[in-house]
Amino acid sequence: MVKPQSISGFPEVLPGAQAWFEDRLHALRGLFRRYAYVPLETASVERIDVLSAKGVADKEIYRLARLRADEHGHETEYALHFDLTVPLARYVSQHQGRLTFPFKRYQIQKVWRGERPQKGRYREFYQCDLDVIGVDRLDPHYEAEVLVAMHHALVLLESPRHRFRINSRPLIEAVLAHFGFKPDTHTEAVRILDTLAKAPISVVYAQLTKLASSGPATEVLALLGTTPTLDALRQVLPAQTQDTLDSLQRLSETLLAFGMPESAFGLDLSIARGLDYYTGTVFECVATDSPELGSICSGGRYDNLAARFQKRALPGFGASIGLSRLLMPRLEASACAQHPAIPWVICVANPAAFGVAAEATRILREANVTCELLPHHPKLGHLIRRAEQLGATHVLLAFEAEAAEGAIVSKRLADAHQEHVPLTDLVAHVGANQPLQGKP
Amino acid sequence: MVKPQSISGFPEVLPGAQAWFEDRLHALRGLFRRYAYVPLETASVERIDVLSAKGVADKEIYRLARLRADEHGHETEYALHFDLTVPLARYVSQHQGRLTFPFKRYQIQKVWRGERPQKGRYREFYQCDLDVIGVDRLDPHYEAEVLVAMHHALVLLESPRHRFRINSRPLIEAVLAHFGFKPDTHTEAVRILDTLAKAPISVVYAQLTKLASSGPATEVLALLGTTPTLDALRQVLPAQTQDTLDSLQRLSETLLAFGMPESAFGLDLSIARGLDYYTGTVFECVATDSPELGSICSGGRYDNLAARFQKRALPGFGASIGLSRLLMPRLEASACAQHPAIPWVICVANPAAFGVAAEATRILREANVTCELLPHHPKLGHLIRRAEQLGATHVLLAFEAEAAEGAIVSKRLADAHQEHVPLTDLVAHVGANQPLQGKP
Numbered sequence: 001m002v003k004p005q006s007i008s009g010f011p012e013v014l015p016g017a018q019a020w021f022e023d024r025l026h027a028l029r030g031l032f033r034r035y036a037y038v039p040l041e042t043a044s045v046e047r048i049d050v051l052s053a054k055g056v057a058d059k060e061i062y063r064l065a066r067l068r069a070d071e072h073g074h075e076t077e078y079a080l081h082f083d084l085t086v087p088l089a090r091y092v093s094q095h096q097g098r099l100t101f102p103f104k105r106y107q108i109q110k111v112w113r114g115e116r117p118q119k120g121r122y123r124e125f126y127q128c129d130l131d132v133i134g135v136d137r138l139d140p141h142y143e144a145e146v147l148v149a150m151h152h153a154l155v156l157l158e159s160p161r162h163r164f165r166i167n168s169r170p171l172i173e174a175v176l177a178h179f180g181f182k183p184d185t186h187t188e189a190v191r192i193l194d195t196l197a198k199a200p201i202s203v204v205y206a207q208l209t210k211l212a213s214s215g216p217a218t219e220v221l222a223l224l225g226t227t228p229t230l231d232a233l234r235q236v237l238p239a240q241t242q243d244t245l246d247s248l249q250r251l252s253e254t255l256l257a258f259g260m261p262e263s264a265f266g267l268d269l270s271i272a273r274g275l276d277y278y279t280g281t282v283f284e285c286v287a288t289d290s291p292e293l294g295s296i297c298s299g300g301r302y303d304n305l306a307a308r309f310q311k312r313a314l315p316g317f318g319a320s321i322g323l324s325r326l327l328m329p330r331l332e333a334s335a336c337a338q339h340p341a342i343p344w345v346i347c348v349a350n351p352a353a354f355g356v357a358a359e360a361t362r363i364l365r366e367a368n369v370t371c372e373l374l375p376h377h378p379k380l381g382h383l384i385r386r387a388e389q390l391g392a393t394h395v396l397l398a399f400e401a402e403a404a405e406g407a408i409v410s411k412r413l414a415d416a417h418q419e420h421v422p423l424t425d426l427v428a429h430v431g432a433n434q435p436l437q438g439k440p
Numbered sequence: 441m442v443k444p445q446s447i448s449g450f451p452e453v454l455p456g457a458q459a460w461f462e463d464r465l466h467a468l469r470g471l472f473r474r475y476a477y478v479p480l481e482t483a484s485v486e487r488i489d490v491l492s493a494k495g496v497a498d499k500e501i502y503r504l505a506r507l508r509a510d511e512h513g514h515e516t517e518y519a520l521h522f523d524l525t526v527p528l529a530r531y532v533s534q535h536q537g538r539l540t541f542p543f544k545r546y547q548i549q550k551v552w553r554g555e556r557p558q559k560g561r562y563r564e565f566y567q568c569d570l571d572v573i574g575v576d577r578l579d580p581h582y583e584a585e586v587l588v589a590m591h592h593a594l595v596l597l598e599s600p601r602h603r604f605r606i607n608s609r610p611l612i613e614a615v616l617a618h619f620g621f622k623p624d625t626h627t628e629a630v631r632i633l634d635t636l637a638k639a640p641i642s643v644v645y646a647q648l649t650k651l652a653s654s655g656p657a658t659e660v661l662a663l664l665g666t667t668p669t670l671d672a673l674r675q676v677l678p679a680q681t682q683d684t685l686d687s688l689q690r691l692s693e694t695l696l697a698f699g700m701p702e703s704a705f706g707l708d709l710s711i712a713r714g715l716d717y718y719t720g721t722v723f724e725c726v727a728t729d730s731p732e733l734g735s736i737c738s739g740g741r742y743d744n745l746a747a748r749f750q751k752r753a754l755p756g757f758g759a760s761i762g763l764s765r766l767l768m769p770r771l772e773a774s775a776c777a778q779h780p781a782i783p784w785v786i787c788v789a790n791p792a793a794f795g796v797a798a799e800a801t802r803i804l805r806e807a808n809v810t811c812e813l814l815p816h817h818p819k820l821g822h823l824i825r826r827a828e829q830l831g832a833t834h835v836l837l838a839f840e841a842e843a844a845e846g847a848i849v850s851k852r853l854a855d856a857h858q859e860h861v862p863l864t865d866l867v868a869h870v871g872a873n874q875p876l877q878g879k880p
Contacts, residue, residue, distance in 0.1 A: 001749060002748050003749070004490070004529075004530045004533040004534035004746075004749045004750075005487075005534060006483075006534070007483060007485060007486075007487065010484070010485060011483070012482055012483055014535070014538060014539075015479060015545065016478070018478070018479040018481055019473075019478060021481075022469060022479050026469075030808075033780070034805050034809065034810045034811070036811065036812035038455035038456070038458070038459060038779055038780065039455060039458045039462050040458060041453075041461075043446075043450035043451070043452055044484075044564055045564070046447075047447065049442055050442055050444070061507040062504045062506065062507075063504070063506070063507045064502045064504065064505070064520075064554075065502070065504070066503070066554045067488070067501040067502075067554075075505060076554075078447060079507060091444075094445060095454065098454060099454075099455070100779050100829070110484065114504075114506045114516075124484055124485070139815035141798070144798075253795075254798060257794075257795050257799055258801065259806065309441060309442055309443070310441070310444075339478055339540050340473070354581075354694075354697075355697050358697035358698055362588075362697065362698050362699040365475060366699065368470075368474060369474065370473055370474045371474070371476065373581065375579035375581060389540070390476075390540070
C-alpha cells in the first residue's frame with residue numbers, strides 16, 4: 001500500500017474552504033470585468049529560453065521531463081512558468097495584431113517555483129495579476145486605475161485595511177543625486193534603503209557610507225526619517241525634479257477621484273521593490289492589521305514589457321497579488337466549514353415514495369435551489385440528523401400517502417413546523433421560506 | 441531577440457474566448473453546487489509512486505526536474521497529474537476523517553499528458569470531473585444523479601444534443617457467458633466489441649472466433665446488431681441475470697424522474713470503455729451533431745476508489761468531461777469576439793474635465809456597471825470611434841462647462857441622442873438605458 005500524503009509546498013484545502021476561495025475568485029473576475037479588463041490564461045509552461053530571460057535564479061524553475069519506461073528520464077525544452085509577467089510579455093508580443101490596446105488584462109493562475117519550502121512560501125501558488133499595456137505610450141491615469149482596482153480586490157479578499165506605499169524611481173534617484181550619491185551607486189543605495197524596515201539604522205548608515213561619504217548618508221536618512229510629503233520634498237529638492245513631483249501629485253489626485261480612501265495610500269521613499277526592473281512609479285501594499293504578511297500586492301511602471309521579443313515599445317503598469325500567500329493561512333485554518341450548507345434536504349421516508357422525492361429534487365434544482373436527496377433509511381430520525389449535519393433549514397419528507405397525491409411533507413427544523421406541499425407549489429413554498437443568507 | 445510562439449499541444453485563446461470560457465466554468469460550478477457537490481482542487485503534482493499506480497504508459501507522465509545553474513538537471517520525485525481520479529483517490533484516502541460521505545465533489549482542473557500532439561489531442565487540457573464516493577456502500581440513485589448533472593452540464597456547454605450510451609459490466613459478461621464465451625475471454629471480447637463502431641463487422645467476427653467458436657461469435661453479433669432493449673434482453677437471457685436487468689431498469693426510471701430526456705440516453709452493449717477498471721454501470725456520451733468529437737463525457741461505477749491506499753472500500757460512481765477537447769475548436773474559431781463589449785465609455789473631451797470623468801467612472805463601477813475611461817484626445821470623433829470599437833452603446837462626454845456644474849453629456853450612439861446628466865443622476869440614467877443583453 002502507498003501512504004497518501006501531501007507534498008510539502010503544494011497546498012490543498014478542505015472543500016468548504018475551496019468553495020469560499022472559488023467565490024472570491026468569481027468576485028475578483030466580476031470586479032476586473034467592470035473595470036473593462038479582459039481575462040487571459042496562458043499555458044502553464046513556457047520554452048526555457050523565454051523563461052530564463054528575466055534573470056531569475058535558474059534553480060527556481062521546474063523543468064518538464066518525460067518519464068519513459070525504458071530509460072531514466074528525458075528532458076523537454078519546457079518549464080512551468082514562475083510568474084505571470086513573462087507569459088504576458090510573450091503572449092502580447094505574439095498576438096499584438098489581434099489585441100485591443102491599451103491591452104487591459106487580468107490573469108489569475110497558478111505559478112510554480114522550485115524553492116525549498118518554508119513557512120508562508122509555496123512551490124505551487126496562485127497569483128492574481130492586473131496589467132495595462134500600451135503601444136509606444138500609456139496614459140498615466142491607468143496607474144491610478146490599477147491601484148484602485150487592486151484596493152477593491154483586497155477588500156473583496158477580506159483585507160480591507162491596507163496601505164499602498166508608493167515610490168518612484170525618478171524621485172528616489174533625484175533625492176540620492178541631490179545629496180551627492182553618484183549615479184552608479186543609486187541601485188545599490190536603493191537596495192540598502194529597502195532594508196530600513198528590518199535592519200538597525202546604524203547598519204543601514206554604515207552600508208550607505210561605503211557608497212558615499214558620511215554627509216550624504218546622514219542627510220538621506222534624516223529626510224527618510226521624516227516620512228516627507230510631496231510638499232515637503234518640493235521645498236528640499238531642486239527645480240528640475242518638479243515634473244516628477246507634479247506627476248506623483250496627479251497620481252494622488254486621480255486615486256482620490258477614482259474613490260481610493262486617503263488612508264489607503266501614501267508616499268514612501270524606502271520602497272525599492274523592483275526598482276532595477278521598473279522605470280517609474282513603484283509600490284508595495286501592506287496589510288495594516290497583518291504586517292507580518294509582508295507585501296500583499298506590489299508592482300509598478302515599466303517602459304517596455306516585451307523588449308526581448310520585439311523592438312516596438314510596450315510600456316505598461318502592473319500589479320500582482322500573491323493570492324495563496326494572502327489567503328492560505330485563512331483557508332487552512334478551520335474558520336471555513338468543511339461543507340457549504342445545503343438548506344433543503346429531501347428524504348425518502350418510504351421506499352415506495354422515491355419517485356416523488358426524485359421529482360421534488362428535480363423541480364428544486366431546475367429552479368436554482370441547492371438541495372440534496374438522501375437515500376431511504378428505515379429510521380426517520382437518522383435521516384433528519386443527517387440533514388442537520390448538512391446544514392439544512394428544512395427537510396422535505398416523501399411519504400407514501402402524500403406521494404399518491406403528488407405531494408411532500410415540508411418540515412422546518414427550527415421549530416418542527418410541518419406543511420403538506422403539493423409538488424406544483426414546491427417552488428413557491430421554497431421561495432417563501434428562503435434562509436436569510438443571500439449568498440450561495 | 442527571442443521569437444514569441446505557442447507550444448504545440450498547450451492551447452491558448454484570445455481574451456473574448458477566454459471570457460466565454462470563464463462564464464461557462466462559472467455556470468458549471470453553480471450547477472454542481474445546486475446538486476450539492478462540493479469543489480475540490482488538488483495540487484498539480486503527485487508523487488510518482490502514487491501516479492504510476494494506475495498502470496498508464498509512463499511516457500505520458502511529465503516529471504518535474506529542477507533546473508540548476510551549475511548542472512544539467514535534477515529530477516524530483518513529483519510529476520504533473522494526468523487525470524483527476526488518481527488525485528481524488530489520494531485526497532479522499534488522506535482526508536477521510538474530515539470529509540462528509542457520500543463525498544460528492546466536482547473538480548475542474550488542468551491535467552497534463554506528455555503524448556505526441558495531434559489534432560484534437562492536447563498535452564495540457566481541462567477536465568471536469570464529478571464523482572460520488574461512499575464508504576462501504578453507495579446508493580444506486582447517485583448514478584442517475586451524476587448522469588443528469590452531466591447532461592445539464594453539456595447543455596450549459598452548448599452541446600444540448602447528445603446521447604449517453606450505457607452498458608454494464610455484469611450485463612455484457614452475462615451476454616458473453618450465455619452465448620458460450622469462457623470467463624477468461626470476456627475482457628478481450630469486450631475490447632473487440634468496442635471496435636464495432638469503426639471496424640468492418642467481418643474483422644470483428646474474425647477476431648471473436650479466435651476467442652470462441654463461430655457459433656458464439658455469430659450469436660453475440662446478431663444480438664448487438666438489433667440494439668436490444670432491456671425487455672428484449674429479458675426474453676433472451678437466463679433467469680440469473682434478471683437482477684442486473686432490474687437495476688438497469690431502475691437506473692432508467694430514476695434518470696427520467698430526475699428530468700433526463702428519454703432521447704438523451706439508451707442501452708448500448710458495445711460500450712467497453714474502462715470495463716477492466718469499472719465494475720458496474722459504464723457509459724460514454726456522444727454529441728449527436730458532432731460524432732467526430734468521439735466520447736465527450738464518460739465514466740462509470742467502481743468498487744473501490746482507493747484500493748492502493750487503504751483496505752476499507754470506497755465504492756463510487758464518476759463521470760468526466762474533456763472540456764478542452766469539447767470546447768477548444770469553438771474557442772479557437774473566431775466565433776468569440778476578441779473583447780467582451782463594454783456598453784458605457786467615458787471620454788475626456790476636455791483635459792480640464794478629467795476630474796468629472798474619473799468621478800463618473802468611479803460611480804458606475806461602484807454601481808456594478810462595466811465601463812471604460814478613455815484618456816483625453818484632441819479629436820472627439822477619434823474618441824467616439826474608439827468607444828464604438830469597444831462595443832459601446834453610449835458615451836459619456838466630460839466637457840469643461842458641464843463639469844463645472846458636476847454634470848456630463850450622455851450620447852446614445854445609435855441615434856446620436858444627447859442628454860445633460862448630473863453625476864447625482866448617473867446611476868439612474870444608466871439603469872434607464874441598459875442594453876438589452878442581460879449577461880456580462
